[in-house]
Amino acid sequence: MIAHGSTSPSLQLTHEGRLKHFLTLDGLDRAMLTAILDTADSFIEVGERTIKKVPLLRGRTVVNLFFESSTRTRSTFELAAKRLSADVLNLDINTSATSKGESLSDTLLNLEAMASDMFVVRHSQSGAPHFIAETVTPGVAIINAGDGRHAHPTQAMLDMLTIRQHKGGFEGLKVAVVGDILHSRVARSQIRALNTLGVAEVRVIAPATLLPRDIESLGCKVEYDMSHGMRDLDVVIMLRLQLERMEGALLPSEREFYRLYGLNQEKLSLAKPDCIVMHPGPINRGVEIESEVADGSQSVILNQVTNGIAVRMAVMSMAMSGQVSERVKARPAEVRT
Protein backbone atom coordinates (compact mmCIF):
# COMPACT_ATOMS: atom_id res chain seq x y z
CA MET A 1 0.00 0.00 0.00
CA ILE A 2 1.22 3.49 -0.80
CA ALA A 3 1.56 5.47 2.41
CA HIS A 4 -0.58 8.54 2.84
CA GLY A 5 -0.84 10.72 5.89
CA SER A 6 -2.88 13.86 5.92
CA THR A 7 -2.31 15.81 2.72
CA SER A 8 -0.50 19.03 3.45
CA PRO A 9 -2.56 21.99 2.19
CA SER A 10 0.37 23.20 0.09
CA LEU A 11 0.14 20.07 -2.04
CA GLN A 12 -3.23 20.95 -3.53
CA LEU A 13 -3.32 24.74 -3.03
CA THR A 14 -1.12 27.52 -4.46
CA HIS A 15 0.44 30.16 -2.21
CA GLU A 16 -2.57 32.35 -2.91
CA GLY A 17 -4.94 29.58 -1.81
CA ARG A 18 -6.10 28.59 -5.31
CA LEU A 19 -6.70 24.98 -6.21
CA LYS A 20 -3.87 23.37 -8.23
CA HIS A 21 -4.58 19.67 -7.62
CA PHE A 22 -7.84 18.14 -6.39
CA LEU A 23 -6.95 15.18 -4.18
CA THR A 24 -9.11 15.33 -1.07
CA LEU A 25 -11.62 17.60 0.65
CA ASP A 26 -9.44 17.62 3.77
CA GLY A 27 -8.01 21.09 4.23
CA LEU A 28 -10.44 22.80 1.85
CA ASP A 29 -12.62 25.39 3.60
CA ARG A 30 -16.25 26.31 3.06
CA ALA A 31 -15.33 29.22 0.78
CA MET A 32 -13.40 26.88 -1.54
CA LEU A 33 -16.18 24.27 -1.66
CA THR A 34 -18.72 27.03 -2.35
CA ALA A 35 -16.50 28.40 -5.14
CA ILE A 36 -16.43 24.93 -6.73
CA LEU A 37 -20.23 24.67 -6.52
CA ASP A 38 -20.71 28.19 -7.94
CA THR A 39 -18.36 27.51 -10.85
CA ALA A 40 -20.17 24.20 -11.48
CA ASP A 41 -23.48 26.11 -11.65
CA SER A 42 -22.09 28.13 -14.55
CA PHE A 43 -21.07 24.93 -16.33
CA ILE A 44 -24.57 23.51 -15.90
CA GLU A 45 -25.78 26.40 -18.03
CA VAL A 46 -23.15 25.51 -20.66
CA GLY A 47 -24.53 21.95 -20.74
CA GLU A 48 -27.95 23.29 -21.74
CA ARG A 49 -26.70 25.12 -24.86
CA THR A 50 -26.78 23.97 -28.48
CA ILE A 51 -22.99 23.86 -28.45
CA LYS A 52 -22.04 22.45 -25.05
CA LYS A 53 -18.42 23.47 -25.21
CA VAL A 54 -16.24 26.31 -23.94
CA PRO A 55 -12.66 27.00 -25.04
CA LEU A 56 -11.04 27.11 -21.58
CA LEU A 57 -8.72 24.09 -21.93
CA ARG A 58 -8.25 24.28 -25.69
CA GLY A 59 -4.95 22.74 -26.74
CA ARG A 60 -4.39 21.05 -23.38
CA THR A 61 -4.14 17.32 -22.90
CA VAL A 62 -6.02 15.48 -20.18
CA VAL A 63 -5.11 11.86 -19.44
CA ASN A 64 -7.71 9.68 -17.76
CA LEU A 65 -5.51 7.28 -15.84
CA PHE A 66 -7.74 4.51 -14.54
CA PHE A 67 -5.97 1.74 -12.65
CA GLU A 68 -9.38 0.47 -11.56
CA SER A 69 -12.33 0.12 -13.89
CA SER A 70 -15.19 2.58 -13.94
CA THR A 71 -17.85 3.50 -16.45
CA ARG A 72 -19.73 6.45 -15.06
CA THR A 73 -16.85 8.32 -13.47
CA ARG A 74 -14.54 7.86 -16.42
CA SER A 75 -17.11 8.80 -19.02
CA THR A 76 -18.22 11.92 -17.14
CA PHE A 77 -14.57 12.99 -16.70
CA GLU A 78 -14.05 12.40 -20.41
CA LEU A 79 -17.12 14.41 -21.35
CA ALA A 80 -16.15 17.17 -18.90
CA ALA A 81 -12.67 17.47 -20.44
CA LYS A 82 -14.10 17.47 -23.96
CA ARG A 83 -16.63 20.17 -23.07
CA LEU A 84 -13.69 22.26 -21.88
CA SER A 85 -12.16 21.69 -25.37
CA ALA A 86 -9.24 19.62 -24.04
CA ASP A 87 -7.80 16.63 -25.88
CA VAL A 88 -8.47 13.46 -23.92
CA LEU A 89 -6.52 10.26 -23.68
CA ASN A 90 -8.21 7.35 -21.89
CA LEU A 91 -5.86 4.80 -20.41
CA ASP A 92 -7.13 1.64 -18.83
CA ILE A 93 -3.98 0.56 -17.05
CA ASN A 94 -5.41 -2.78 -15.92
CA THR A 95 -5.07 -4.08 -19.41
CA SER A 96 -2.05 -2.07 -20.45
CA ALA A 97 1.56 -1.36 -19.58
CA THR A 98 1.62 -2.49 -15.97
CA SER A 99 0.58 -5.96 -17.05
CA LYS A 100 3.76 -5.92 -19.14
CA GLY A 101 5.76 -5.10 -16.02
CA GLU A 102 6.17 -1.31 -16.32
CA SER A 103 6.27 0.50 -12.97
CA LEU A 104 3.88 3.34 -12.08
CA SER A 105 6.75 5.85 -12.17
CA ASP A 106 7.80 4.75 -15.65
CA THR A 107 4.23 4.90 -16.95
CA LEU A 108 3.97 8.46 -15.61
CA LEU A 109 7.31 9.56 -17.09
CA ASN A 110 6.15 8.34 -20.47
CA LEU A 111 2.86 10.20 -20.21
CA GLU A 112 4.62 13.38 -19.11
CA ALA A 113 6.88 13.05 -22.13
CA MET A 114 3.70 13.29 -24.23
CA ALA A 115 3.24 16.83 -22.79
CA SER A 116 0.15 16.05 -20.73
CA ASP A 117 -1.34 18.88 -18.67
CA MET A 118 -3.57 16.91 -16.33
CA PHE A 119 -3.93 13.40 -14.96
CA VAL A 120 -7.28 12.19 -13.71
CA VAL A 121 -6.35 9.25 -11.49
CA ARG A 122 -8.35 6.34 -10.14
CA HIS A 123 -6.48 3.72 -8.18
CA SER A 124 -7.38 0.87 -5.85
CA GLN A 125 -4.65 1.97 -3.43
CA SER A 126 -5.35 4.80 -1.03
CA GLY A 127 -2.94 7.67 -1.55
CA ALA A 128 -1.93 6.91 -5.15
CA PRO A 129 -3.06 10.33 -6.49
CA HIS A 130 -1.13 12.05 -3.65
CA PHE A 131 1.97 10.11 -4.55
CA ILE A 132 1.61 11.17 -8.18
CA ALA A 133 0.98 14.83 -7.23
CA GLU A 134 4.17 14.82 -5.16
CA THR A 135 6.33 13.46 -7.93
CA VAL A 136 4.79 14.88 -11.10
CA THR A 137 6.44 17.65 -13.16
CA PRO A 138 5.40 21.13 -11.94
CA GLY A 139 2.54 22.53 -14.01
CA VAL A 140 0.68 19.22 -14.34
CA ALA A 141 -2.59 19.03 -12.36
CA ILE A 142 -3.72 15.83 -10.64
CA ILE A 143 -7.39 15.10 -10.03
CA ASN A 144 -8.41 12.26 -7.73
CA ALA A 145 -11.15 10.15 -9.32
CA GLY A 146 -11.27 7.77 -6.35
CA ASP A 147 -8.44 6.12 -4.41
CA GLY A 148 -8.87 2.93 -2.41
CA ARG A 149 -11.03 3.48 0.66
CA HIS A 150 -9.67 6.99 1.07
CA ALA A 151 -11.52 9.62 -0.96
CA HIS A 152 -13.70 10.33 -3.98
CA PRO A 153 -13.91 14.11 -3.80
CA THR A 154 -15.59 14.86 -7.15
CA GLN A 155 -18.40 12.42 -6.32
CA ALA A 156 -18.93 14.14 -2.96
CA MET A 157 -18.99 17.57 -4.63
CA LEU A 158 -21.52 16.53 -7.27
CA ASP A 159 -23.67 15.23 -4.41
CA MET A 160 -23.33 18.61 -2.65
CA LEU A 161 -24.34 20.39 -5.86
CA THR A 162 -27.40 18.15 -6.14
CA ILE A 163 -28.37 18.85 -2.52
CA ARG A 164 -27.92 22.61 -2.97
CA GLN A 165 -30.07 22.57 -6.11
CA HIS A 166 -32.93 20.79 -4.38
CA LYS A 167 -32.68 22.29 -0.89
CA GLY A 168 -31.40 25.78 -1.67
CA GLY A 169 -28.50 25.47 0.78
CA PHE A 170 -27.10 23.40 3.63
CA GLU A 171 -28.22 25.18 6.78
CA GLY A 172 -30.45 23.12 9.03
CA LEU A 173 -30.33 19.98 6.85
CA LYS A 174 -30.32 16.47 8.28
CA VAL A 175 -28.53 14.07 5.99
CA ALA A 176 -27.96 10.32 6.31
CA VAL A 177 -25.51 8.07 4.48
CA VAL A 178 -26.78 4.48 4.49
CA GLY A 179 -25.14 1.12 3.90
CA ASP A 180 -21.63 -0.05 3.21
CA ILE A 181 -19.68 2.78 4.87
CA LEU A 182 -16.69 0.52 5.54
CA HIS A 183 -15.65 0.10 1.91
CA SER A 184 -16.83 3.50 0.76
CA ARG A 185 -14.43 6.28 -0.19
CA VAL A 186 -17.53 8.18 -1.27
CA ALA A 187 -18.97 8.20 2.27
CA ARG A 188 -15.78 9.61 3.78
CA SER A 189 -15.68 12.48 1.27
CA GLN A 190 -19.42 13.13 1.67
CA ILE A 191 -19.23 13.36 5.46
CA ARG A 192 -16.30 15.77 5.18
CA ALA A 193 -18.11 17.94 2.61
CA LEU A 194 -21.40 18.02 4.53
CA ASN A 195 -19.68 19.11 7.73
CA THR A 196 -17.57 21.74 5.98
CA LEU A 197 -20.66 23.18 4.30
CA GLY A 198 -22.44 23.32 7.65
CA VAL A 199 -25.42 20.97 7.62
CA ALA A 200 -27.22 20.49 10.96
CA GLU A 201 -26.59 16.75 11.27
CA VAL A 202 -24.83 13.93 9.45
CA ARG A 203 -25.90 10.38 10.27
CA VAL A 204 -24.50 7.10 9.12
CA ILE A 205 -26.91 4.17 9.14
CA ALA A 206 -25.30 0.73 8.85
CA PRO A 207 -24.68 -2.57 10.58
CA ALA A 208 -21.66 -2.47 12.90
CA THR A 209 -19.75 -4.83 10.57
CA LEU A 210 -19.95 -2.27 7.73
CA LEU A 211 -18.74 0.72 9.79
CA PRO A 212 -15.09 1.69 10.17
CA ARG A 213 -14.03 1.91 13.81
CA ASP A 214 -13.10 5.61 13.72
CA ILE A 215 -16.26 6.75 11.94
CA GLU A 216 -17.57 9.07 14.67
CA SER A 217 -14.33 11.07 14.60
CA LEU A 218 -15.34 12.29 11.12
CA GLY A 219 -18.24 14.14 12.73
CA CYS A 220 -21.34 12.00 12.36
CA LYS A 221 -23.94 10.20 14.43
CA VAL A 222 -24.14 6.41 14.16
CA GLU A 223 -27.51 4.68 13.84
CA TYR A 224 -27.85 0.90 13.62
CA ASP A 225 -31.62 0.91 13.26
CA MET A 226 -32.87 2.31 9.97
CA SER A 227 -36.45 3.08 11.06
CA HIS A 228 -35.00 5.24 13.81
CA GLY A 229 -32.32 6.75 11.60
CA MET A 230 -34.72 7.83 8.83
CA ARG A 231 -36.64 10.24 11.07
CA ASP A 232 -36.70 13.95 10.04
CA LEU A 233 -34.27 13.40 7.18
CA ASP A 234 -33.99 15.97 4.36
CA VAL A 235 -31.57 13.88 2.32
CA VAL A 236 -30.85 10.14 2.27
CA ILE A 237 -27.79 8.91 0.41
CA MET A 238 -27.73 5.17 -0.32
CA LEU A 239 -24.39 3.47 -0.97
CA ARG A 240 -23.70 0.50 -3.16
CA LEU A 241 -22.98 -2.74 -1.33
CA GLN A 242 -19.42 -3.44 -2.44
CA LEU A 243 -19.67 -7.21 -2.45
CA GLU A 244 -16.49 -7.52 -4.52
CA ARG A 245 -14.48 -5.97 -1.68
CA MET A 246 -15.94 -8.02 1.13
CA GLU A 247 -13.50 -10.40 2.73
CA GLY A 248 -14.93 -12.57 5.49
CA ALA A 249 -18.48 -12.83 6.71
CA LEU A 250 -19.50 -9.18 7.12
CA LEU A 251 -23.11 -9.87 6.14
CA PRO A 252 -25.43 -12.77 6.94
CA SER A 253 -26.92 -12.49 3.43
CA GLU A 254 -27.90 -9.91 0.81
CA ARG A 255 -31.54 -10.60 1.54
CA GLU A 256 -31.04 -9.95 5.25
CA PHE A 257 -29.21 -6.70 4.45
CA TYR A 258 -32.02 -5.57 2.18
CA ARG A 259 -34.61 -6.33 4.86
CA LEU A 260 -32.77 -4.23 7.44
CA TYR A 261 -31.06 -1.49 5.40
CA GLY A 262 -32.58 -1.53 1.92
CA LEU A 263 -34.53 1.62 1.06
CA ASN A 264 -38.16 0.96 0.21
CA GLN A 265 -41.20 3.23 0.10
CA GLU A 266 -42.17 2.29 3.64
CA LYS A 267 -38.84 3.29 5.19
CA LEU A 268 -38.69 6.42 3.03
CA SER A 269 -42.07 7.51 4.39
CA LEU A 270 -40.42 7.89 7.82
CA ALA A 271 -38.28 10.77 6.52
CA LYS A 272 -39.57 14.27 5.73
CA PRO A 273 -42.08 14.20 2.86
CA ASP A 274 -39.72 16.21 0.64
CA CYS A 275 -36.67 14.10 1.49
CA ILE A 276 -34.56 13.49 -1.61
CA VAL A 277 -33.02 10.09 -2.41
CA MET A 278 -29.48 9.91 -3.76
CA HIS A 279 -27.14 7.12 -4.85
CA PRO A 280 -23.67 7.43 -6.39
CA GLY A 281 -24.35 4.46 -8.68
CA PRO A 282 -24.19 1.89 -10.00
CA ILE A 283 -27.38 0.93 -8.17
CA ASN A 284 -28.15 -2.65 -7.21
CA ARG A 285 -31.92 -2.79 -7.42
CA GLY A 286 -33.31 -4.97 -4.69
CA VAL A 287 -30.00 -4.98 -2.78
CA GLU A 288 -29.77 -1.42 -1.40
CA ILE A 289 -32.75 0.20 -2.99
CA GLU A 290 -36.18 -0.78 -4.28
CA SER A 291 -36.85 0.02 -7.95
CA GLU A 292 -39.96 1.99 -7.04
CA VAL A 293 -37.85 4.33 -4.89
CA ALA A 294 -34.91 4.56 -7.33
CA ASP A 295 -37.30 5.60 -10.12
CA GLY A 296 -39.70 7.51 -7.85
CA SER A 297 -40.46 11.22 -7.59
CA GLN A 298 -38.10 11.75 -4.63
CA SER A 299 -35.14 10.21 -6.45
CA VAL A 300 -32.54 12.61 -7.85
CA ILE A 301 -30.11 9.88 -8.93
CA LEU A 302 -30.02 10.94 -12.58
CA ASN A 303 -29.57 14.63 -11.64
CA GLN A 304 -26.43 13.49 -9.85
CA VAL A 305 -25.03 12.14 -13.12
CA THR A 306 -25.73 15.41 -14.98
CA ASN A 307 -24.19 17.40 -12.13
CA GLY A 308 -21.15 15.13 -12.24
CA ILE A 309 -20.12 16.58 -15.59
CA ALA A 310 -20.48 20.19 -14.37
CA VAL A 311 -18.58 19.58 -11.12
CA ARG A 312 -15.75 17.84 -12.98
CA MET A 313 -15.56 20.73 -15.46
CA ALA A 314 -15.33 23.14 -12.50
CA VAL A 315 -12.61 21.22 -10.69
CA MET A 316 -10.55 20.63 -13.85
CA SER A 317 -10.66 24.27 -14.95
CA MET A 318 -9.92 25.56 -11.44
CA ALA A 319 -6.94 23.22 -10.97
CA MET A 320 -5.56 24.10 -14.42
CA SER A 321 -6.08 27.75 -13.59
CA GLY A 322 -4.12 27.35 -10.35
CA GLN A 323 -1.26 25.64 -12.19
CA VAL A 324 -1.24 28.44 -14.77
CA SER A 325 -1.14 31.20 -12.15
CA GLU A 326 1.72 29.49 -10.37
CA ARG A 327 3.69 29.07 -13.56
CA VAL A 328 3.18 32.74 -14.44
CA LYS A 329 4.41 33.75 -10.98
CA ALA A 330 7.47 31.54 -11.35
CA ARG A 331 8.46 33.08 -14.69
CA PRO A 332 10.03 36.43 -13.62
CA ALA A 333 12.21 34.62 -11.08
CA GLU A 334 13.52 32.34 -13.82
CA VAL A 335 14.40 35.38 -15.92
CA ARG A 336 16.31 36.97 -13.08
CA THR A 337 18.55 34.00 -12.48
Place this chain on the structure above:
Amino acid sequence: MTALLSIGELLDSLESGLRQRLAERGIERPALIGIRTGGVWLAELLRERLELEEACGELDISFYRDDFSRIGLNPRVQPSHLPFETEGRDVVLVDDVIMSGRTIRAAMNEIFDYGRPASILLATLIDLSARELPIQPDVVGQKLALSGHQRVKLKGPEPLRVELIDTRQQA
Protein backbone atom coordinates in the same frame (compact mmCIF):
# COMPACT_ATOMS: atom_id res chain seq x y z
CA MET B 1 -8.70 65.32 -22.96
CA THR B 2 -12.34 66.03 -23.76
CA ALA B 3 -14.61 66.41 -20.74
CA LEU B 4 -16.63 63.38 -19.78
CA LEU B 5 -20.35 63.78 -20.50
CA SER B 6 -22.90 63.21 -17.75
CA ILE B 7 -24.46 59.76 -17.51
CA GLY B 8 -27.78 61.18 -18.80
CA GLU B 9 -26.07 62.69 -21.85
CA LEU B 10 -24.16 59.48 -22.48
CA LEU B 11 -27.34 57.40 -22.37
CA ASP B 12 -29.20 59.87 -24.63
CA SER B 13 -26.45 59.71 -27.19
CA LEU B 14 -26.30 55.89 -26.99
CA GLU B 15 -30.09 55.63 -27.38
CA SER B 16 -30.38 58.00 -30.34
CA GLY B 17 -27.42 56.37 -32.08
CA LEU B 18 -28.94 52.92 -31.58
CA ARG B 19 -32.38 54.03 -32.80
CA GLN B 20 -30.75 55.40 -35.94
CA ARG B 21 -28.79 52.22 -36.62
CA LEU B 22 -31.81 49.98 -36.05
CA ALA B 23 -33.90 52.15 -38.39
CA GLU B 24 -31.21 52.05 -41.10
CA ARG B 25 -31.16 48.28 -40.96
CA GLY B 26 -34.92 47.93 -40.64
CA ILE B 27 -34.65 46.03 -37.35
CA GLU B 28 -37.82 46.28 -35.26
CA ARG B 29 -37.32 43.54 -32.70
CA PRO B 30 -33.65 43.45 -31.64
CA ALA B 31 -32.47 40.98 -28.99
CA LEU B 32 -30.47 42.89 -26.36
CA ILE B 33 -27.53 41.15 -24.67
CA GLY B 34 -25.46 42.87 -21.99
CA ILE B 35 -21.95 41.84 -20.92
CA ARG B 36 -21.60 41.48 -17.14
CA THR B 37 -21.66 43.62 -15.14
CA GLY B 38 -21.94 47.13 -16.56
CA GLY B 39 -23.25 46.01 -19.93
CA VAL B 40 -26.21 44.28 -18.29
CA TRP B 41 -27.28 47.50 -16.51
CA LEU B 42 -27.00 49.44 -19.78
CA ALA B 43 -28.87 46.82 -21.82
CA GLU B 44 -31.73 47.01 -19.31
CA LEU B 45 -31.88 50.83 -19.56
CA LEU B 46 -31.83 50.69 -23.37
CA ARG B 47 -34.60 48.09 -23.31
CA GLU B 48 -36.78 50.48 -21.29
CA ARG B 49 -35.94 53.44 -23.51
CA LEU B 50 -36.67 51.51 -26.72
CA GLU B 51 -39.83 50.06 -25.13
CA LEU B 52 -38.89 46.47 -25.93
CA GLU B 53 -40.93 43.81 -24.17
CA GLU B 54 -38.46 40.95 -24.37
CA ALA B 55 -36.07 40.51 -21.40
CA CYS B 56 -32.35 41.16 -21.94
CA GLY B 57 -29.74 38.42 -22.14
CA GLU B 58 -26.81 38.41 -19.71
CA LEU B 59 -23.40 37.22 -20.81
CA ASP B 60 -20.51 36.18 -18.55
CA ILE B 61 -17.50 35.81 -20.82
CA SER B 62 -15.18 34.24 -18.20
CA PHE B 63 -15.06 30.88 -20.03
CA TYR B 64 -14.15 32.59 -23.31
CA ARG B 65 -11.39 35.01 -22.30
CA ASP B 66 -8.15 34.72 -24.28
CA ASP B 67 -5.91 35.25 -21.24
CA PHE B 68 -6.59 31.95 -19.37
CA SER B 69 -2.96 30.95 -19.95
CA ARG B 70 -1.82 34.16 -18.24
CA ILE B 71 -4.27 34.79 -15.42
CA GLY B 72 -6.42 31.67 -15.12
CA LEU B 73 -10.14 31.49 -14.46
CA ASN B 74 -12.22 34.31 -12.98
CA PRO B 75 -13.02 33.05 -9.48
CA ARG B 76 -16.44 34.73 -9.48
CA VAL B 77 -17.90 33.44 -12.71
CA GLN B 78 -21.71 33.45 -12.94
CA PRO B 79 -23.89 31.59 -15.42
CA SER B 80 -24.75 33.36 -18.66
CA HIS B 81 -28.45 33.66 -19.25
CA LEU B 82 -30.09 34.18 -22.63
CA PRO B 83 -33.87 34.07 -22.24
CA PHE B 84 -34.41 33.78 -26.02
CA GLU B 85 -33.12 31.81 -29.02
CA THR B 86 -30.35 33.75 -30.78
CA GLU B 87 -30.63 31.72 -34.00
CA GLY B 88 -31.59 34.10 -36.82
CA ARG B 89 -32.08 37.09 -34.49
CA ASP B 90 -30.70 40.62 -34.79
CA VAL B 91 -28.62 40.96 -31.65
CA VAL B 92 -27.53 44.20 -29.99
CA LEU B 93 -24.48 43.53 -27.85
CA VAL B 94 -24.06 46.11 -25.07
CA ASP B 95 -20.99 46.87 -22.95
CA ASP B 96 -19.85 49.80 -20.82
CA VAL B 97 -16.31 50.41 -22.07
CA ILE B 98 -14.51 49.16 -25.17
CA MET B 99 -10.73 49.28 -25.17
CA SER B 100 -8.68 46.41 -26.64
CA GLY B 101 -11.74 44.73 -28.21
CA ARG B 102 -10.86 41.37 -26.62
CA THR B 103 -13.96 41.27 -24.43
CA ILE B 104 -16.15 41.73 -27.50
CA ARG B 105 -14.32 38.98 -29.38
CA ALA B 106 -14.92 36.62 -26.44
CA ALA B 107 -18.57 37.67 -26.23
CA MET B 108 -19.15 37.03 -29.94
CA ASN B 109 -17.55 33.59 -29.65
CA GLU B 110 -19.90 32.80 -26.78
CA ILE B 111 -23.00 34.10 -28.60
CA PHE B 112 -22.25 31.82 -31.56
CA ASP B 113 -22.27 28.80 -29.24
CA TYR B 114 -25.95 29.47 -28.62
CA GLY B 115 -26.85 29.67 -32.30
CA ARG B 116 -26.20 31.72 -35.45
CA PRO B 117 -27.62 35.24 -35.15
CA ALA B 118 -28.70 37.11 -38.31
CA SER B 119 -26.63 40.14 -37.26
CA ILE B 120 -24.86 41.71 -34.29
CA LEU B 121 -24.70 45.45 -33.56
CA LEU B 122 -22.25 46.64 -30.92
CA ALA B 123 -23.23 49.47 -28.57
CA THR B 124 -20.75 50.75 -25.95
CA LEU B 125 -21.16 53.67 -23.58
CA ILE B 126 -17.52 54.75 -23.80
CA ASP B 127 -14.91 54.10 -26.48
CA LEU B 128 -11.33 54.38 -25.25
CA SER B 129 -9.77 53.80 -28.68
CA ALA B 130 -6.91 51.58 -27.59
CA ARG B 131 -7.85 48.74 -29.90
CA GLU B 132 -5.74 45.63 -30.27
CA LEU B 133 -8.21 43.87 -32.60
CA PRO B 134 -10.16 44.98 -35.67
CA ILE B 135 -13.45 45.37 -33.77
CA GLN B 136 -15.34 48.71 -33.78
CA PRO B 137 -18.58 49.67 -32.03
CA ASP B 138 -21.57 50.65 -34.20
CA VAL B 139 -22.91 53.01 -31.55
CA VAL B 140 -20.97 54.92 -28.91
CA GLY B 141 -22.05 57.24 -26.06
CA GLN B 142 -18.75 59.12 -26.12
CA LYS B 143 -15.24 58.66 -27.44
CA LEU B 144 -12.61 59.44 -24.82
CA ALA B 145 -8.84 59.76 -25.00
CA LEU B 146 -7.38 59.13 -21.57
CA SER B 147 -3.86 59.79 -20.39
CA GLY B 148 -1.80 56.82 -19.20
CA HIS B 149 -2.63 57.33 -15.54
CA GLN B 150 -6.39 57.56 -16.02
CA ARG B 151 -8.99 54.77 -15.86
CA VAL B 152 -12.71 54.92 -16.43
CA LYS B 153 -15.31 52.65 -14.80
CA LEU B 154 -19.08 52.36 -14.80
CA LYS B 155 -20.49 52.02 -11.27
CA GLY B 156 -24.06 51.11 -10.44
CA PRO B 157 -26.72 50.07 -10.80
CA GLU B 158 -28.26 52.73 -8.49
CA PRO B 159 -27.22 55.40 -9.12
CA LEU B 160 -25.55 54.60 -12.40
CA ARG B 161 -22.43 56.74 -12.82
CA VAL B 162 -19.17 56.86 -14.72
CA GLU B 163 -16.07 57.38 -12.60
CA LEU B 164 -12.74 58.67 -13.81
CA ILE B 165 -9.95 57.26 -11.67
CA ASP B 166 -6.50 58.81 -11.44
CA THR B 167 -4.06 56.02 -10.64
CA ARG B 168 -1.45 58.56 -9.41
CA GLN B 169 -3.77 59.68 -6.61
CA GLN B 170 -4.48 56.09 -5.59
CA ALA B 171 -0.78 55.24 -5.34
